[in-house]
Amino acid sequence: FNAYLNGRFAPLDSLAISPMDRGFLFGDGVYEMIPVYGRHVFRLDQHLDRLDTNLAAIGLTNPHTRSEWHKLISRLVNEEIFEDQQIYLQVTRGVAWPRNHAFPAATTPTVFLFADELPAPAREQVETGVSAITIEDLRWQRCNIKAISLLANVLAKQAAVDAGVAEAILLRDGQLAEGAASNIFIVKEGILRAPPPSTQMLTGITYDVVIELAQAHGIPVELAAISEAALRNADEVLLTSSSKEVLAITTLDGLPVGTGSPGSLYRQLFLYYQDFKTGVMRA
Numbered sequence: 014f015n016a017y018l019n020g021r022f023a024p025l026d027s028l029a030i031s032p033m034d035r036g037f038l039f040g041d042g043v044y045e046m047i048p049v050y051g052r053h054v055f056r057l058d059q060h061l062d063r064l065d066t067n068l069a070a071i072g073l074t075n076p077h078t079r080s081e082w083h084k085l086i087s088r089l090v091n092e093e094i095f096e097d098q099q100i101y102l103q104v105t106r107g108v109a110w111p112r113n114h115a116f117p118a119a120t121t122p123t124v125f126l127f128a129d130e131l132p133a134p135a136r137e138q139v140e141t142g143v144s145a146i147t148i149e150d151l152r153w154q155r156c157n158i159k160a161i162s163l164l165a166n167v168l169a170k171q172a173a174v175d176a177g178v179a180e181a182i183l184l185r186d187g188q189l190a191e192g193a194a195s196n197i198f199i200v201k202e203g204i205l206r207a208p209p210p211s212t213q214m215l216t217g218i219t220y221d222v223v224i225e226l227a228q229a230h231g232i233p234v235e236l237a238a239i240s241e242a243a244l245r246n247a248d249e250v251l252l253t254s255s256s257k258e259v260l261a262i263t264t265l266d267g268l269p270v271g272t273g274s275p276g277s278l279y280r281q282l283f284l285y286y287q288d289f290k291t292g293v294m295r296a
């Protein structure tokens with residue numbers, strides 16, 4: 014069993030969802046991607062807190078108690094063959110007809126989870142950094158909700174792939190929002206800077222971890238709006254996400270960031286992050 018759907022654990026390819034599911038028809042749902050290292054779930058309660066907030070934001074009652082979520086996730090983690098895993102978790106507003114945009118009177122949310130291998134970021138990406146492009150942020154005004162309706166993110170990421178780079182950095186009104194599937198930090202004169210949590214970006218669990226690690230190690234952190242010019246003139250640019258951890262962006266729109274190699278703050282944060290992961294595994 015590496016998946017779960019509405020009360021049933023089963024192999025992923027044996028599960029089926031109604032075409033009338035509002036997740037399928039409207040993208041009406043929210044999700045989480047939770048990393049697991051050595052079968053220890055990373056920051057589980059922070060992910061479940063964010064799920065609570067997102068469900069409340071879209072007017073859905075959480076279908077499970079915290080301890081039910083813990084049980085569901087540990088069963089998937091224990092039955093999956095890989096030690097390092099990603100748990101994908103999605104809750105939609107369920108099946109309803111006739112098709113109608115407005116919320117149905119009564120629905121049972123669809124709860125879907127699966128476990129898969131979590132490959133570590135490629136060694137080359139860690140050592141030399143990755144390239145990114147900038148792109149206009151065409152998304153809505155509720156980007157803090159981890160919604161499954163990801164079309165604008167999909168198009169931004171594909172623009173990055175078409176440009177032969179790893180990530181698209183979204184700019185809105187001349188300011189840095191985030192990556193298509195990551196949060197973005199910059200370093201200027203030894204200060205780690207990022208946009209503060211707002212409706213313009215998802216507050217990443219990894220974003221929070223990196224800020225905590227920086228503060229714990231005496232690195233100055235400043236959460237304030239970042240202009241496009243500040244992004245382009247940064248000494249370092251970093252991306253964070255549950256699957257990529259923390260990576261240096263060393264080329265932006267074809268130009269080198271700083272020296273063009275991963276910088277010293279990136280190297281420190283990378284090591285702190287690895288230590289922190291190892292600590293979680295030992296706990």
Ligand code: PLP
Pocket residue numbers: 046166191192193194195196214215216217218219220253254255256
């Ligand atoms: N921003 C967006 C748009 C994302 O899709 C993601 C994760 O995939 C993140 C930020 C980073 O969030 P987290 O660190 O919780 O993975």
